[in-house]
Amino acid sequence: MIFRETGLKDARLIDLTTRGDERGFFARLFCENEFGSAGLETDFVQINTSLSAKAGTLRGMHYQLMPSAEVKVVRCIRGALWDCIVDLRPHSPTFGKWFGATLSAENRTMLYVPRGFAHGFITLTDDVEALYLVSAFYAPEQERGLRWDDPFFAIEWPCQPVEISAKDGSWPSFDPDYHGVEGFRSLAGAPALSNGASVHGAPA
Numbered sequence: 001m002i003f004r005e006t007g008l009k010d011a012r013l014i015d016l017t018t019r020g021d022e023r024g025f026f027a028r029l030f031c032e033n034e035f036g037s038a039g040l041e042t043d044f045v046q047i048n049t050s051l052s053a054k055a056g057t058l059r060g061m062h063y064q065l066m067p068s069a070e071v072k073v074v075r076c077i078r079g080a081l082w083d084c085i086v087d088l089r090p091h092s093p094t095f096g097k098w099f100g101a102t103l104s105a106e107n108r109t110m111l112y113v114p115r116g117f118a119h120g121f122i123t124l125t126d127d128v129e130a131l132y133l134v135s136a137f138y139a140p141e142q143e144r145g146l147r148w149d150d151p152f153f154a155i156e157w158p159c160q161p162v163e164i165s166a167k168d169g170s171w172p173s174f175d176p177d178y179h180g181v182e183g184f185r186s187l188a189g190a191p192a193l194s195n196g197a198s199v200h201g202a203p204a
């Protein structure tokens with residue numbers, strides 16, 4: 001596996017290392033040793049999947065409060081989506097910034113979403129299937145969401161949403177209390193960006 005910096009502290013893009021032969025290829029999607037050596041979470045408790053029928057379907061921006069905050073590893077296994085994360089850890093040097101990348105069945109790239117990040121995506125094709133590992137059980141009472149169009153974060157989505165759930169259409173504007181960012185205070189330490197990559201969004 002190849003772990004790439006995203007410009008947001010602790011978040012990674014993960015590319016597969018494929019071993020090809022006359023049949024096709026073999027690759028690991030998850031390896032406890034490789035994730036552990038890269039300093040990433042290795043304890044996952046659910047593998048989720050979703051199907052979005054229409055291009056332009058937006059799901060997000062979701063996360064759970066402490067102690068149910070979860071790491072996610074997201075892959076697109078059918079079609080293509082634009083995956084987006086926002087760093088909500090107030091001590092992080094990239095607090096309030098967003099990062100987005102296209103994940104597709106073709107590129108097989110995965111996005112590693114650390115604890116204390118909101119996550120969402122918009123589909124770029126019809127019939128998109130996402131598959132993702134999560135490190136904490138679903139806890140609806142701990143669930144929070146950012147508005148996809150919150151001006152505080154100013155995410156530059158690649159297209160306008162045409163389909164969104166009632167829940168995702170009604171998240172409140174960013175409010176540090178409601179959105180529980182104090183609970184993420186212990187999640188990020190000091191080091192600055194290691195690769196100088198550009199990141200987006202509003203600082204606190």
Ligand SMILES: Cc1cn([C@H]2C[C@H](O)[C@@H](COP(=O)(O)OP(=O)(O)O[C@H]3O[C@@H](C)C(=O)[C@@H](O)[C@H]3O)O2)c(=O)[nH]c1=O
Binds near residue numbers: 048050059119120167
């Ligand atoms: C996330 C989840 C939902 N559900 C239920 C709740 C509801 O009845 C139905 C659909 O839930 P949602 O509308 O929240 O599904 P969805 O909008 O696809 O939620 C997902 O969005 C992406 C962006 C994420 O990051 C995921 O963590 C997750 O929050 O499935 C579970 O039973 N277990 C779960 O783990």
